[in-house]
Amino acid sequence: MKTIATKHKALFFLLLTYSLVNAQISGNQVYGNSSSNYNNAAHSNKTIVVNNNVLSVSISILMNSKADGFVMTLGLNEEAETVTLCNTKINSRIDGFLAKIKALGIKKEESYVDFISQTKVYDFTVDGSTAQQFEKGFEIKKNIIITTANINHLEKIITMASEYEIHDIIKVEYFNEDTDQIHTNLFEQALEMADVKKDRYLKSFRKKIVGTPDANESFEVYFPKNQYKTYQAYESSEIQTHYNNRNTNYLKKLARKNKSFYYDGVSSAGFDKVINANQTEVGIQYTLTLTVSYKIDTSI
Template identity: 90%
Template structure:
């Protein structure tokens, strides 16, 4: 009886430890929306279908660091006239770009994109009458900067704030030669498909006739589409008693912080993952190759 009791106690603690470990690994992201299945695991199979065709599938995931970044900053300026408005915004832009040059960013690595020029209106109030009047103009422009150094991004943001440029519109990631990455993944997938095919033929003593058919899917995943959000908090409710139904009260909600995190394509289910331990957010590439071989049925 003691032995059975000891085993049950041990099993209980093992299950409890496993449960705690799972909770630690999942983190606060469990508060997010888990309904999305964008980054579902890949499942690869080697099968023979009914018409005597061997179909071999190989999937590869590559995590690649970006070769460069394109940052877009937005700013606006208001003034009584178009000329004054344009002068003021250009002064801010020129001062900012002069500081950016100290980071080694060349003139041809920046571009000013004119966005809009609009009239600005306000109201004058005389007694009970409010009249809309033309107050001036507003000009909006974007500054687009290219850099190869990821550490420049934060420096650029800090320099921009000195000129009251606070709108970081977006940051694009890019690789210089996507074609070579595609070729690399294809060649590796083809070699792995050959290994799978040969293993099957050897195991079941089959032979191939004719030439194979193949199709592939090459996908590129950039960071801007891979971020998710969640809010981790527990809240209570206010309940009024029936005898206080007519009592007016004000409920002020506390501000809840919203968290964002990078959730790239999961490595689960791939035949091979290149740069699996890369911590720097970059660009992900996937290639799935399916090769179909006709089996000799005369044997």
């Protein structure tokens, strides 16, 4: 009887999973969509499962990583009566801007000008009730792609770009230099943790493993551009209209209501290990889930 009770106690200890309970202030995000997805749902796996004499151990790790660098893409366009004049004007703006950002230590090889399009521009002349279309000139569009390792440079680049009427911030990509090494490190840590869980089970129940284990893993990378959500926070009154009153005529003007965006990364809940859990800077997130299966010796 004592032996059974001891085994039950050990099994409870092995299969116990932890949960983090924190006092929470929800904030205005509650006005947004509450759709359930991987970002806001707790990650959960059965950490130890015994089925048909096979012991399966699962480990999940989340890593928050600061970016090693950023790639910013800026867009600009220029219109003129001829292609030559159009190209001269847009190149003048680009050359002035690229010369300006040299003060930030951005080298020539860290920027690239991408030619996007050259199109004709048309307009209309109106004579009485007749509108006649005519060729007005040309428009050229180009993008400037800039790489920097300093996050503080991003806002400075945007300010400098505005001096040359470059206002279109198309996108900012985050990157780490050696994703393969990050993958390897996470795999090795997960393997060590799986080995500890396996040994704990074997010791508690006096079991042995035969043969070689099988393993499968899932490695995912989450970039900031896909992790933002939007909401509009406001409460509004309503106007009730009496449609049977023909003298009721009014114009309702709606106030402008701003949309807000916020970063909502992968939740740390349910992971066996979280690396850089308290990182506040928006960066890149990595998850690795490793499941190792061992065959139990049934002759004991």
